[in-house]
Amino acid sequence: MNALNTAVDPAQLNPVEIPGAPAIDARHQRFVLAVDLGTSGCKCALVGLDGLVRGWAFRPVELHIVDEIGAEQDPEDWWRAFVAATQELIGNTDAAADEIAAISCSCQGECTIPVDRDGRPLHRAVLWIDMRGGDAIRRRAGGRRVNAAGYNPLKLARWIRLTGGAPALSGKDPAGHMAFIQEAWPEIYNRTYKFLNVLDYMNLRLTGRFVATVDSILTSWVTDNRDANNIRYDKGLVAQSGIAPEKLPDIVRCTDVVGTLDPRVADQLRLLPKTPVVAGAVDNSAAAIGSGAVRDGEAHLYIGTSAWVGAHVPFKKTDVFSQIASVPCAVNGRYLVSALQTSAGSNLSFLRDRILFNKDELDRGGRPPDVYQIFDRVAARVPVGARGLLYLPWLFGERSPVDDPSLRAGLLNMSLEHSREDIIRAFLEGVALNTRWMVAPVAHFIGKPLEQITIVGGGASSDVWCQIFADVLGIPMRQIEAPIQANALGAAFIGGVGIGALSYDDIPALTRIRRTYIPDAGNRMIYDESFRTFQEAHRRLAPLYRRLNPLTRGRL
Numbered sequence: 193m194n195a196l197n198t199a200v201d202p203a204q205l206n207p208v209e210i211p212g213a214p215a216i217d218a219r220h221q222r223f224v225l226a227v228d229l230g231t232s233g234c235k236c237a238l239v240g241l242d243g244l245v246r247g248w249a250f251r252p253v254e255l256h257i258v259d260e261i262g263a264e265q266d267p268e269d270w271w272r273a274f275v276a277a278t279q280e281l282i283g284n285t286d287a288a289a290d291e292i293a294a295i296s297c298s299c300q301g302e303c304t305i306p307v308d309r310d311g312r313p314l315h316r317a318v319l320w321i322d323m324r325g326g327d328a329i330r331r332r333a334g335g336r337r338v339n340a341a342g343y344n345p346l347k348l349a350r351w352i353r354l355t356g357g358a359p360a361l362s363g364k365d366p367a368g369h370m371a372f373i374q375e376a377w378p379e380i381y382n383r384t385y386k387f388l389n390v391l392d393y394m395n396l397r398l399t400g401r402f403v404a405t406v407d408s409i410l411t412s413w414v415t416d417n418r419d420a421n422n423i424r425y426d427k428g429l430v431a432q433s434g435i436a437p438e439k440l441p442d443i444v445r446c447t448d449v450v451g452t453l454d455p456r457v458a459d460q461l462r463l464l465p466k467t468p469v470v471a472g473a474v475d476n477s478a479a480a481i482g483s484g485a486v487r488d489g490e491a492h493l494y495i496g497t498s499a500w501v502g503a504h505v506p507f508k509k510t511d512v513f514s515q516i517a518s519v520p521c522a523v524n525g526r527y528l529v530s531a532l533q534t535s536a537g538s539n540l541s542f543l544r545d546r547i548l549f550n551k552d553e554l555d556r557g558g559r560p561p562d563v564y565q566i567f568d569r570v571a572a573r574v575p576v577g578a579r580g581l582l583y584l585p586w587l588f589g590e591r592s593p594v595d596d597p598s599l600r601a602g603l604l605n606m607s608l609e610h611s612r613e614d615i616i617r618a619f620l621e622g623v624a625l626n627t628r629w630m631v632a633p634v635a636h637f638i639g640k641p642l643e644q645i646t647i648v649g650g651g652a653s654s655d656v657w658c659q660i661f662a663d664v665l666g667i668p669m670r671q672i673e674a675p676i677q678a679n680a681l682g683a684a685f686i687g688g689v690g691i692g693a694l695s696y697d698d699i700p701a702l703t704r705i706r707r708t709y710i711p712d713a714g715n716r717m718i719y720d721e722s723f724r725t726f727q728e729a730h731r732r733l734a735p736l737y738r739r740l741n742p743l744t745r746g747r748l
Contacts, residue, residue: 223241223246223291224292224684224687225296225463225467226680226683226687227297228478228683229253229270229297229298229299230496232253232255233250233273234270234273234277235248235249236248236250236281236680237680238287238292239680241293241688241693242702243684243702245681247284247285248281248677249276250277251272251277253265253269255319256316258324259324261324261597262323262324263318263322265317266313267393279460279461292463292467293468293687294688295398295463295687296469296470296472297391298475298479298679298683298686299475300390301389301407302319302389303366303390304366304369304373304388306373306381306384306387307386307387307396308385311396311397314380314384317390320364320365321364322364322369323362323368323589324372325368325369325370328372329371331371333361347432350432351429351432354415354426355414355519356517356518357411357413359411362589364589364597365412365413366389367413367414370387387440389408390408391471391473391474392405394472395471397454397457398454399450399451402441402442403471404440404441404444405443405446405474406443406445406446406520406521407476407477407520409423409441409443410520413433414430414432414433414435415443420508425437444471445471446470446473446522446686447470447471448471449468450471452465452467468691470690471690476502476528476530478678478686479494479502479648479649479679479682480492481523481681481682482681482682482683483682483703484672484699486523486696486699487504487700488504488526489503489504490503491634491644491646492646492647492648493647494649495536495647495648495649495650495652496536497536497538498532498534498535498538499537499627500531500532501631502528502529502634505526505527505528506525506526507527511633511636511637514531514593514637515531515592515594516529517529529634531593531630531633532591533590534587534588534591535586535587535590535623536623536627537650537651539583539585539623540564540567542587543615543616544563548612549563564653567620567654568657570612571613571617571656571657574614576663576715576718576719577621577719577721577722578614578618579609579610581610581614581615582621582722582729583601583604583619583621584603584604584730584733586599586600586626590626593630596738597741598734598740602733603618620656621719621722623651624657625664625719625722627661627664642667644667645661645665646669646671646703647675648675649675649676649679652671652676658709663711663715664719664723666716668709668710668711669708670707670708671706672704685702
């Protein structure tokens with residue numbers, strides 16, 4: 193089927209009409225096998241249709257940094273991690289195969305895997321932080337004579353009008369990845385049957401179907417997104433991308449049933465081959481659902497390797513100055529507005545792995561297993577403001593509210609009075625200050641103040657960090673139970689909606705809030721001054737970073 197002629201049919205793939213699929217009832221098929229595949233690894237969870245996680249297992253996945261600005265992962269590593277985690281999960285629970293109602297995935301987005309007709313990867317996956325496509329996408333996005341911020345004005349207007357955004361000139365999205373593959377690896381491009389995102393690849397391995405969801409295809413920037421109920425390819429945008437249309441997969445909704453589980457996979461996992469596989473969503477869409485913030489204007493903050501602030505809205509809109517747009521998502525008929533922070537929890541893993549416990553001659557005792565809990569205890573006894581120490585969390589550039597790949601991390605105002613205790617606190621505060629930088633334009637975009645934010649992701653497991661976010665943002669932060677499982681919960685809820693067992697209206701009542709963190713007025717005054725310094729540091733240092741990092745020059 194030609195992908196250009198494919199739109200989402202609201203009636204297609206009705207889950208109750210799958211031939212041979214086992215029926216759903218109150219006694220059987222009570223669980224969704226939810227898959228959360230992120231940059232750090234694959235987590236699989238058994239989630240009841242009541243929103244309770246009955247068990248989970250995790251396997252790490254290796255990250256490969258290439259040519260300083262490239263980042264890759266092996267799709268086979270994803271699959272092996274998924275299989276191993278699922279086998280452990282199934283083996284450690286008493287759930288029978290016929291009690292698993294569906295499989296649904298949440299995956300890291302903005303990645304690109306070229307596969308052949310048999311679905312075999314032709315190269316390792318190019319990840320969402322990879323900037324090697326910057327040169328190629330700038331050539332395609334720019335004009336010969338007139339440019340606006342690096343874009344041909346007519347091309348930019350068309351992209352924004354139809355999609356809500358435009359390719360990142362840093363190359364950090366599938367539009368840049370595909371352009372890079374086409375120019376740098378022409379043999380791989382010519383052999384490519386389809387370009388897939390991570391979610392698309394997992395669904396291919398699970399069912400044998402080459403499809404993309406309305407959110408996984410987004411940052412290829414080739415779809416007309418003006419009607420949230422009818423996301424479809426636009427021939428002009430596909431031609432503008434330079435990518436052959438037949439290399440793009442068909443599009444389905446996040447709640448569509450892609451198919452049933454491949455019998456070979458079912459045998460490997462000891463599941464039923466007729467188990468429905470729901471299309472699922474990319475991580476930011478799934479986290480929004482898992483947070484329980486599904487009503488219009490309700491905000492969530494995800495703190496993982498990266499971070500974002502998001503909310504569902506009923507309208508399509510773009511703020512080009514703050515790099516924010518409302519885009520297709522898992523909720524049918526709605527858009528998700530989100531502002532993305534490139535590095536969040538990765539700052540703490542960097543501090544842990546490359547500074548405090550780097551494997552060198554100074555590493556004598558090894559890394560304690562509870563290092564993040566130790567970080568919390570240490571940070572809790574450091575005064576608010578880290579005794580004047582300021583951390584800039586831009587380890588790999590930034591996306592919003594500025595798209596600047598040349599930015600880098602740094603500690604400012606360090607003196608002899610500071611210790612690593614202050615550094616740990618400064619790292620937590622620096623990520624929160626960067627989030628505050630994003631929150632103001634998000635509130636303006638939505639058209640009302642954010643009265644509360646539900647915080648999810650691994651970083652939200654830290655009570656200390658949750659309070660820091662509340663104080664820095666000046667907004668109450670709601671922490672769900674087991675916030676690290678938000679993506680899995682989101683995938684499970686999407687799966688439940690896909691098979692007709694749930695509706696999105698059910699989800700707020702199924703969301704369990706552990707605690708609400710109230711801003712401290714005194715701490716807020718200290719952080720107001722820290723935030724002013726943070727913004728000034730960006731203004732003064734941005735030109736210096738562009739000079740220090742010439743490999744990223746021009747990717748703005």
